[in-house]
Amino acid sequence: MPAPVFQEFDPATTCECPGCVHWRRVSPSPLPGRFGGHPAARGVLVVAAAASAALAAGAPGAAAHSTPPAPHRSAAPADPEPQTPQGARSPLHGPHGKPVKGPVTTPPITRTQIINRAKTWVTAKVPYSMSLYWTDGYRQDCSGYVSMAWGLTGNEWTGSLDQFGTKITKEELQPGDILLFHNPDDPEKGSHVVIFGGWTDYTHTSYTVYEQTPPHARSQPTPYAYWSNSSKYVPYRYKGLIADPATPGAQAARTAVAFPGAAYFGPGAHNKYVTLLGQLLIARGAHYPKGPGPDWGPADQRATQAFQQAQGWTGAAADGLPGPRTWELLATGRGRNIESATAVPSAPASHGVPGYPGKNLFRPGAANDYVARLGRRLVEKGYGRFYPNGPHAAWGEADRRAVEAFQRAQGWRGGAADGYPGPETWRRLFL
Incomplete structure (x- = not known):
């Protein structure tokens, strides 16, 4: 096979930005092609021919999934690889957070909730960082982003995210699944993870990606499986996934368990029915900061109250404690879902000031x-x-x-x- 034809560009030698100064000091040769745009990163080798042959040689069948570069990236044959390593496993909010102990847990969440959570960082343009933590407690790198979207109880990394998912095939991919590439030989080189947002064409060669990558979180059409190292990305489905109430198969969010009695809910309660209640409430639009568990807490009461209020109930009928009627609607999938405006009721007034918590x-x-x-x-x-x-x-x-x-x-x-x-x-x- 003939060698690809390359064209070489000399880097600028007068720019005094930190990047240019650093690379002039440590590297007399042009920078790798994954950098681009700034004069300090213009020492690139641009592939001018044999691109499809190179893809075919790197991964069998990869050429069948290749697509032309996006119009706004016409200067490069592929999107750059992630430019910085990721952080290690850590608790929410970083070193000062409370470490999560015990076995791997998978708080329940729907596909709609995963995508909606992913969109929040894209909208806020959360800047990429392997050491900083966003206001929601998640680390601002690719694996922290997926940890946030999946609602995990801590910040994972590409070497641990597979524990929270199940391998699937390309044909099984649906919004909310992920594409994971972990390089065990050198985790800081190439390892990356993205969220699958849905196919953009009937040929399934391009999809909408949600990812955290420099300079900030983004969503855009991306060739399957990724711009680089395409054959190494593995699709995974979150183990705690539950069905969206409005979609076929929502029966998975229902239960045939009869109402166990009011004594199983409220302050001090600790049992499997509290966990089941939380899972049913999440399927109806409730929000749990850390996922439901067997210990009754304020989040359970707020979520129950939000569901009761969504039914139009007031007073004692919306006290946040599930009774037979609340349980019946949740167990059968009937009644109104929680609207976003009421998903997280505000804290009660303190000192006569609404929302002030003390x-x-x-x-x-x-x-x-x-x-x-x-x-x-x-x-x-x-x-x-x-x-x-x-x-x-x-x-x-x-x-x-x-x-x-x-x-x-x-x-x-x-x-x-x-x-x-x-x-x-x-x-x-x-x-």
Whole structure:
């Protein structure tokens, strides 16, 4: 087979950006082709011929799945590989988070929920990082992104994600499944994972991808299985997947188990029926931050109440504790689903201020969704300079300083501007 024809471009030698300076120092030869665009990365070898032959030689049958490069990528024959390594397994919110112990768990989730969660990072253009953590607690690299979309209880990596899925074939792929490439010989070279969003053509040679890759999370048409190392990507389906209520096969989200009795639910309850209740509620649109379990908690009560309110019930009929009628609707798949607006009811009013959860949730060592929500609101109000890496769920000095600056902007001094949000601080922030 004749060798491909290459054309060589010399890198710029005058640019003083960190990338150019680094590569001029360490590499007299042109940079690899996976870099592109900036003069510092223009020392590329562009394949000008025999592209299909190269694909065929690298992976049997790969040529059958090749497609022309996307129009906005016409300068390169393939999309660049991930340019940075990924982080290792870690708890939510990083080193300061609470490690997940015990066996692998697969919280239940629907395909719709997976894709909707994936879209949140794309919409927010979450920047890529192998060490930083987004406000939801997940690491901002490819495996952290999949951990977030699947709703896992911690941050996994490409070497562990297969434990949460089952191998499937290309023909079985559906939205919410993943394509995983883990390079065991050198995990930091080429390893990557993406979320399958659906085929873009009837030939099944291109699909919509959801992925976290430099510079930020994105979604775009992508040739199957990926731009590079195509033959090494393996399709997986999440083990905790449950059916969407509105799709055929939603019976999987129902149960023939009879109502066990009110004594099995409420504070202090610990049993399999609490877990089953959570799974049924998730299938109807409820949200669980860490997935349902056998221990009854506030998330169970909020989700149950949201379902009861979706039926139009009020007062004692929507107290968040499942009775025979609530169980019957959930078990049979009847009744109204939870709308997104009511999926996570706001916290009850504290000190007469709706949504204020209490000052004890904003203290050193605290880590919760209210801290993250407070940080995002402060950024929106113009106090983002205190968050060099963005707000997080773990309370820190950046939060205290941002709150103090906001309080001083209200004209408060002394103890009224101590950097800890009270009811009036919360009310003014969320007016």
